[in-house]
Amino acid sequence: MLWETFLLAQREIRRNVLRSSLTILGIVIGVAAVITMVTLGSGATAKVTADISNLGSNMLMLRPGQGFHGPGGARSSAPMFKTDDAEAIARDISGLAAVAPLSSKMTQTIYGSRNWSTSVIGTTDDFVKVRNWPLESGRLFTEGEMRAGKTVCVLGATVKKELFGGQDPLGISIRLRKLSCQVIGVLQPKGQTSFGTDQDDLVLIPMRAFQRRIAGNTDVKTIYVSAEDGISTEKVKKAIETLMRERRHIPIGDESNFHVRDMKEIMDTLTNSTRVLTALLAAIAAVSLLVGGIGIMNIMLVSVTERTREIGIRLAIGAREREVLMQFLVEAVVLSSFGGLAGIALGLAAAAAGAQALNVPFIFNIKIVLIAFLFSAAVGVIFGYFPARKAARLDPIEALRHE
Amino acid sequence: MKTTGMDPNQNQTIIRLRGVTKVYGRGSAAMHALKGIDMDIRQGEFVAVMGPSGSGKSTVMNILGCLDTPTRGQYFFYGMDVGKLTRDQRALLRRHYLGFVFQGFNLLNRTSALENVELPLIYRGTPVAKRRKLAVEALAAVGLSAWESHTPGELSGGQQQRVAIARAIVAHPRVLLADEPTGNLDSSRSREIMELISAFNRELGLTIIMVTHETSMAAYAGRRIHFMDGLIDNGGEQKGAL
Ligand SMILES: Nc1ncnc2c1ncn2[C@@H]1O[C@H](COP(=O)(O)OP(=O)(O)OP(=O)(O)O)[C@@H](O)[C@H]1O
Ligand SMILES: [Mg+2]
Numbered sequence: 001m002l003w004e005t006f007l008l009a010q011r012e013i014r015r016n017v018l019r020s021s022l023t024i025l026g027i028v029i030g031v032a033a034v035i036t037m038v039t040l041g042s043g044a045t046a047k048v049t050a051d052i053s054n055l056g057s058n059m060l061m062l063r064p065g066q067g068f069h070g071p072g073g074a075r076s077s078a079p080m081f082k083t084d085d086a087e088a089i090a091r092d093i094s095g096l097a098a099v100a101p102l103s104s105k106m107t108q109t110i111y112g113s114r115n116w117s118t119s120v121i122g123t124t125d126d127f128v129k130v131r132n133w134p135l136e137s138g139r140l141f142t143e144g145e146m147r148a149g150k151t152v153c154v155l156g157a158t159v160k161k162e163l164f165g166g167q168d169p170l171g172i173s174i175r176l177r178k179l180s181c182q183v184i185g186v187l188q189p190k191g192q193t194s195f196g197t198d199q200d201d202l203v204l205i206p207m208r209a210f211q212r213r214i215a216g217n218t219d220v221k222t223i224y225v226s227a228e229d230g231i232s233t234e235k236v237k238k239a240i241e242t243l244m245r246e247r248r249h250i251p252i253g254d255e256s257n258f259h260v261r262d263m264k265e266i267m268d269t270l271t272n273s274t275r276v277l278t279a280l281l282a283a284i285a286a287v288s289l290l291v292g293g294i295g296i297m298n299i300m301l302v303s304v305t306e307r308t309r310e311i312g313i314r315l316a317i318g319a320r321e322r323e324v325l326m327q328f329l330v331e332a333v334v335l336s337s338f339g340g341l342a343g344i345a346l347g348l349a350a351a352a353a354g355a356q357a358l359n360v361p362f363i364f365n366i367k368i369v370l371i372a373f374l375f376s377a378a379v380g381v382i383f384g385y386f387p388a389r390k391a392a393r394l395d396p397i398e399a400l401r402h403e
Numbered sequence: 404m405k406t407t408g409m410d411p412n413q414n415q416t417i418i419r420l421r422g423v424t425k426v427y428g429r430g431s432a433a434m435h436a437l438k439g440i441d442m443d444i445r446q447g448e449f450v451a452v453m454g455p456s457g458s459g460k461s462t463v464m465n466i467l468g469c470l471d472t473p474t475r476g477q478y479f480f481y482g483m484d485v486g487k488l489t490r491d492q493r494a495l496l497r498r499h500y501l502g503f504v505f506q507g508f509n510l511l512n513r514t515s516a517l518e519n520v521e522l523p524l525i526y527r528g529t530p531v532a533k534r535r536k537l538a539v540e541a542l543a544a545v546g547l548s549a550w551e552s553h554t555p556g557e558l559s560g561g562q563q564q565r566v567a568i569a570r571a572i573v574a575h576p577r578v579l580l581a582d583e584p585t586g587n588l589d590s591s592r593s594r595e596i597m598e599l600i601s602a603f604n605r606e607l608g609l610t611i612i613m614v615t616h617e618t619s620m621a622a623y624a625g626r627r628i629h630f631m632d633g634l635i636d637n638g639g640e641q642k643g644a645l
Contacts, residue, residue, distance in 0.1 A: 004525065015513045306512070313509050316470055317523045317570070318498025320491045396497075397470040400509060 002330075005323075009331035022299045023384075024339035027376040030292025031343025032350060034372035037285035039351035041278030043360035048274050050361075051193050052267045058097075058233050059130055061261045062223040062240065078257040079248070080219035083207060086124075088247060089223065093239045095231035098129035101207055101220040109159060109203060111174040116162040120153075120176055120203045122210020128187070130224040138170045138185030141206050149208030151181040157189035157200040179213050181205060192359075233262040289372060293379040300383035305402060308391040312399030315392070324392045325385070332384030336377035343376065344369055417577065417610060418444035418467065423476035425462050436462040438633040439476065444578075449604040449611045451621035454630030460614045461506060461582055463630070467612060468503045468580045469493045481577075498526050502571030504581040506614075508563045510555040516542060516566045517551040523574040541573035542566070545599060561592040568596065572603060579603065581613040585620055597623045 013020045064078040086101035100123050107120040121127070125140040136157065145152055153174070160169055169183040181203075190199040211218050227236045237260050244258055307328075314324050348364070355362040391399050425437040437459045444450055452460050465471035466478060469485060478485040480496065488496065497503075502523075510519045520538040529537065542551055545565040555563050564584060571579055581600065585593035601623045603609045613624065621627050629636040 008525070011518075309509075310511060313511060314522070314526075315494065316468070316497065316503055316505075316509070318494055318501075318526050320494040320526075322491075323526065395471055397465045400470075400505070 002326075005326050005330050006334070008327050009334055012327070012331055013335060016303075019299055019303050020335060023296050023335050023380060024342065026292040026295030026299070027336055027339030027380060028292075028343040028346060029295075030289035030376050031340055031372040032347035033288035033292075034282075034285040035344060035347025035369055036350040036354060037281040038278070038365055038368040039348070039363060040354050040358065040360065041274075041281040042363045042365055043351075043355050044358070045271055045274040045278060046363055047360045048270050049267065052263060052270060058227040058229070058231070059263050060225045060227070060233060060237055060240065061266070062225065062244070062258060063221070063261075064258045066255070066257070066259060080221065081223055081258075082218055083211075083220055085244070085247060086220060086223050089225060089240060089243065092243055093236065095228050095236060097226045097228045098126035098224075099226075100124055100126035100130045100224040102127065102222045102224060103207070103210055103215060103220055104202075105210075105214055107176050107203075107214065109163060109174055109176055111163040111169075111172070114163050116159060118156070118159050118201050118203055120205060120210065120214060122205055122207040122214065124207055127204060127224065130226045133190065134188050136186045136188045137168075138183070140185055146206045146208065149206055149212055151179055151205065151209050151213065152184045153181045154185040154187060154204040155183055156187050156202040156204075158198055159201065159203055160186050176203065176205070176214065233264075237262055289375055292376060296376070296379050297383045300380075300387060304387045304391070307388060308394075308399050308402035311388065311391040312394070312396050312402065315394075315396035315399060321392045325389055328388035328392075329381065329385050332381045333377070335384070336380030339380065340373040340377055344373060347372075415446045416443050417446050417481050418442070418612075419477075419479040420463075420466075421477045421479070423463070423466060423473045423478060425459070425466065425471070426474045435633055437466075437473070440635055442628065442635065444610065444612060447604070447608045447610055448626060449601065449624045450613070451624035451627045452612060452614045452630060453616070453618075453621055453627055454636070456616075458630040459633045460630050464580050464582045464612070464614055467578075468501055469497050470503070498523065498574075500577045502574065502576035502579045504564070504567050504571045504579070504584045506582040506586060508555070508560075508567045510563060510566055510570075512556065513554055515552045515554055516547060516558065516562075516569075519555070519566055520569045520573050523570060527574055529574075537573055538569075541569040544572075545569045546595075560587045561589075561596070564588060564596060565599075568599065572609070575607075576609070578610045578612065581611065583614050583616065585615065585617070590619075593617075593620060 062081065064080055066078075081101065083101055086099050090096060090099040102121060102123045104119050104121045106117060109116050109118055109120070124146055127133075128135070128140060135154070138154070140154065141150075141152060144150075153176070155163075155169060163169070163174060164172075169186065171182065171184075173180050173182045175181065187200065187204075192198055205214075207220070225236065225240065227233050240260050241256065244260075245256055248257065250256060311324055315321075347369075352362050391402070394402075420440050420442040423437055423440040423442075424435065427434040427436055440459075440463060442463075452463070454460055462471070466473050469480075472486070480500070485493065485496070511522070517535075517538050520541050521534050524534040524537060539548075539551070542548055545568055547562060547565055547569065550558060550562060550566075553562075555566070558566065564587065568581075568584065571581070579600070584600065585596050588596065597620055600611060600613065604611050611624075613620075615621050
């Protein structure tokens with residue numbers, strides 16, 4: 001009898017092509033929208049996470065001032081670090097793989113007739129260790145170059161492309177504004193961050209050269225520290241805080257005039273914003289799911305008159321209430337499943353295309369697929385089934401008379 | 404078509420109504436469609452129910468067909484008190500014993516004539532092949548062999564009515580209830596339908612209760628029951644020979 005009912009239901013579906021396809025359409029749109037949105041949202045989150053762990057997962061960042069404000073933030077009152085702060089950290093704290101002081105300034109770079117405005121960063125060769133950033137060609141600064149503050153530089157891939165195109169820049173001198181500087185290396189390209197900033201748009205020069213010839217002071221804006229594998233960044237962070245408070249003569253109980261962030265905190269800050277984005281997308285998707293649901297509901301309710309008459313006929317011919325209901329239930333389930341599967345296929349296809357276009361990873365979230373599917377199926381079943389149940393409980397003659 | 408193995412007792416009373424009333428609505432708006440009907444129908448009878456419009460003919464037919472329930476009074480079908488049956492039992496009674504032809508056809512839209520006729524057999528659980536065969540035979544019996552795949556929308560009123568009759572008799576019911584089967588048809592079509600129905604009565608011994616307005620149609624029946632304002636007009640009842 002169940003098979004019989006199934007055949008009956010699918011015949012009924014084919015008989016009412018318009019109603020069936022409109023119902024399916026509502027489900028397809030709802031399910032596809034949710035899947036697309038959520039998949040892209042979690043893809044974006046994953047991209048951000050990947051970007052950040054790309055920076056080096058055991059990295060810490062010291063900055064003067066309170067809080068994490070980014071460049072130009074409110075830290076003017078707090079004194080800057082000096083190069084010997086970085087040296088002291090490297091010397092006094094154990095378990096560190098690299099310590100890189102860092103200062104930067106937007107500077108015009110010039111080679112021949114080309115020029116390009118980029119961020120010139122004064123640092124040490126530890127920078128590439130901390131950032132986990134191999135060279136494409138050439139070499140890093142030597143100990144002597146760093147000590148002497150020689151004007152040699154390592155280019156980011158973007159700067160190399162802008163100034164040299166396909167030409168090999170090694171050994172050639174470029175100008176950083178008025179300062180002539182010999183190119184000794186090129187970094188491997190890293191690409192864009194998920195927020196669209198080009199990580200390769202930079203030039204590295206030795207810290208001392210930067211301080212003397214570009215900044216004109218001995219300040220260090222940021223210190224990057226990376227802990228050795230297996231060393232807890234939490235412990236390192238504590239040790240650095242203690243050391244720096246001492247060096248900056250901060251009385252016990254006073255707040256520090258600098259801060260140390262580990263990657264987890266930085267990651268939290270950034271993933272929070274993508275989480276908001278994902279939630280927003282999910283909300284939009286939920287609305288389209290709801291609209292799809294209302295569409296299904298309308299189609300089902302509009303066809304109630306016709307269905308009530310049909311139910312009346314079936315009852316009059318000798319169908320029992322439960323046989324009629326089983327038919328309508330199976331019909332609703334078949335329709336909903338079909339629409340749900342089509343929606344999943346469409347949603348995944350759209351999400352895959354979108355992920356490609358937005359350059360984020362495609363992350364299949366089975367939970368969302370199931371939720372979207374079950375929701376639409378429930379809408380289809382509820383609005384297909386309950387009006388039918390109401391009709392099937394009437395006396396046959398009442399159902400037949402239904403206007 | 405073969406003769407069905409019906410109860411040979413031609414005089415058994417199979418349908419018995421006792422004091423049946425039907426009230427639509429309530430209070431001052433109450434409409435007394437039936438005001439206390441007693442009726443006996445014997446096995447194999449062909450009865451014509453007549454009477455003016457609004458006299459309660461369709462109401463009593465719906466009660467006889469277990470499509471509607473009386474407000475008061477009792478209905479015995481083969482001795483069973485129908486009022487005491489559950490909804491499902493009444494559905495089974497319709498399924499196995501009753502065939503109904505409605506005043507307004509009541510065929511399934513967008514469904515072929517053949518599938519419409521097959522419908523009662525589906526609920527009887529008749530296997531597909533046998534179902535198909537019986538439906539084809541029933542459509543042939545009403546002269547619609549060429550129209551099997553047509554949907555009601557593609558059939559004339561008379562053809563739809565014949566599909567409805569085929570559907571009513573395909574499962575070999577004990578009783579055929581026909582509410583103005585010729586109401587929408589011209590006189591020659593009406594005569595065809597009446598020939599068909601009375602043939603079922605004569606050849607298969609099918610018990611038939613038929614509502615009609617026209618004396619010429621009632622002439623096919625063995626007995627007439629006249630309705631008047633929700634009551635049976637006893638003076639008018641003519642007990643003709645079977
Ligand atoms: N669902 C209903 N609600 C209220 N009144 C009804 C309903 N059905 C029938 N009636 C009333 O009951 C009375 C009997 O109706 P019924 O349909 O039995 O008449 P009928 O004899 O079949 O008439 P006709 O020859 O026109 O078909 C009528 O007055 C009608 O208005
Ligand atoms: Mg009537």
